[in-house]
Amino acid sequence: MKILVVGGGGREHALCWALAASPLCDELYCAPGNAGIAEEATCLEIGAEDVDALVTAATDRAIDLAVVGPEAPLVAGLVDALEGAGVKTFGPSKAAAELEGSKAFAKELCAKHGIPTPAFQRFTDAEDAKAYAASQPLPIVVKADGLASGKGVTVCQTHGEAERAIDAALVDKRFGAAGDSVIVEQCLSGQEVSAFALVDGETALMLPCAQDHKPAYDGDTGPNTGGMGAYSPTPLVDEPTAELIHATILQPTVEAMKAEGRPFKGLLYAGLMMTPDGPQVLEYNVRFGDPECQVLVMRLMSDLLPALMAACDGVLDSFDMRWFAETAVSVVIAARGYPGSYQKGEPIGGLDALKAEEDLVVFHAGTKADADGSVRANGGRVLTVTALGGTLEEARERAYTAIDRIDWPGGFCRRDIGWRALAKPTIETED
Structure with a gap:
């Protein structure tokens, strides 16, 4: 199969890394990609929101499956355009992507259909x-x-x-x-959890949950970011809790979107607050999270490509996925100043030496490669160091040990990813 991944961040590198490993994948392209993705796929110099150029690239290359990573092209209707040109595409339509494109739409959908939300x-x-x-x-x-x-x-x-x-x-x-x-x-009291499901318009096939870290600095201080790290699984979601999330939020959301004439296909991501009264929806995303995608692909035992195809083909009700029991931790290294102003172009060293490390992948987000193959910073969130371990402590130590071997004085990271789980978190109750 010929696959096209749209996007150029850490999420897209994780998707390309997983798809490149599939025996079903013959050719892999990514638009626009980055320095890390270029090691897995052929990068095309096309912006993720350049709908016309992406459609042309997909049709000219006879792409069998397109996978759209970022939210902006989904909200802009890229899936509609690709499918209109005959390209099978993983991701929601423009109408369904409003679930992320408009928080008001999402909140009103929850209120109308009895899905718990603040x-x-x-x-x-x-x-x-x-x-x-x-x-x-x-x-x-x-x-x-x-x-x-x-x-x-x-x-x-x-x-x-x-x-x-x-x-x-x-x-x-x-x-x-x-x-x-x-x-x-x-504002609800509790801890946040990221819940995910592959969706084919009818069925929500739940994936493992994760916990993200949005604030920029240790102790959940500083401005909100796109995400500074994540881990999966989370001790907040045992099997009964996962079943509750599926029954009260994920599957009802799929049914609500169908009832509204906006059938949802793709990846449904519900940002939840775990309260004493049960999980409640804070927001929806309509794509894999970043950096949660990185920890999910590290734990994925199954081939990702057939799962994405099953979502596109409407056969998830008979599909199953297998996951490693180990814990995955991802730590984002960002440019100093992020999420405010920051410098680009600084060289990053030490990455080649980490490629041989077992159960460790450095996913690239904001990077570019020079002609000689050296890597430079080219964004706010630049790298996501992701490790697998028998315990959260083991995975986290492996990730931070790798980070200490990366030579980039202009970068910073949080040093406390996973701190809530290590502190034996419970669902907080209001005073």
């Missing part, structure tokens, strides 16, 4: 939003409605902070059109 209101007027926020108990959450690269959510400890977050979106237009409306939402 209380909320949607606003387009800043003064109305501020008045509502002022009437609510603290803390309170303000979210830009549209896509904001994981940076449009503010957990506000004071009403003044809520006002500033509302103004940033609705008045200052910090998030552009993504902030034309905002969600003001109840």
Whole structure:
């Protein structure tokens, strides 16, 4: 089979790494790719949102399956365009991708179909939003409605902070059109879990859960990012809890989307808060998480390619996937200054020596290669060091030992990935 992966981040490197290992994969392409992906696939100099060029590339190369990684091209309708040109594609349609493209749509879908989610209101007027926020108990959450690269959510400890977050979106237009409306939402107590399912329009085939780390610095401090690390499995989700998540959230979401005339195919990702009253939906994504995809592929025992094909072909009800019991940990190395301004172009050394390490993969995100093959930083989140181990402690030690061998003074990482699990987390109760 000829496969095209769309995107150029750590998630796409993880997907390419897994797909390249499939005996069914004869040719693998990635657009635009990065320095690490180039070792697994032929990289095409086409942007992930250049719909026309991607369709042309896929049809010219007789691609058998396209896999769309990032959210922006999904929301823009890339899947519709590829399938309209006769290219089988893993990912949701434009109509179904609104589940991530609009937080208001997602919240209203939950409310309509009885899927547990925190209380909320949607606003387009800043003064109305501020008045509502002022009437609510603290803390309170303000979210830009549209896509904001994981940076449009503010957990506000004071009403003044809520006002500033509302103004940033609705008045200052910090998030552009993504902030034309905002969600003001109840802040729940508990820990967050990332839940995943492959979906074929009818069936949600649940994958292992993970826990992500959004704040930039140790102890969950600093600004929110696209993700600074993850681990799977999480002790918060045992088998009965996984069954509860599937029965009350994942499968009902698939049925709700079908009822709304927006059948969902692809990867459904529910960001959940684990509360004393059960899991509740904070948000949906319509693609693999990053850096959660990295830990999932490290734990995957099955061939990924047939699973993606089964989702496209509508046969997940008879499909099964196998997973290693070991724990996977991913640690993101980002450019200093991220998620704010940062430098590009600094050389990164020590990567070649890590390629032979067992149960360790350095997935590339924001990298580019020079003509001589040397690697340079080319983004905010640059590398994701991912390790497998018999325990969380073992996997984490393996990842950090590898990081200490990478020569990049301009990078930084969190040193506490997995700290909640190591602290024997429980579902927190409100005072």
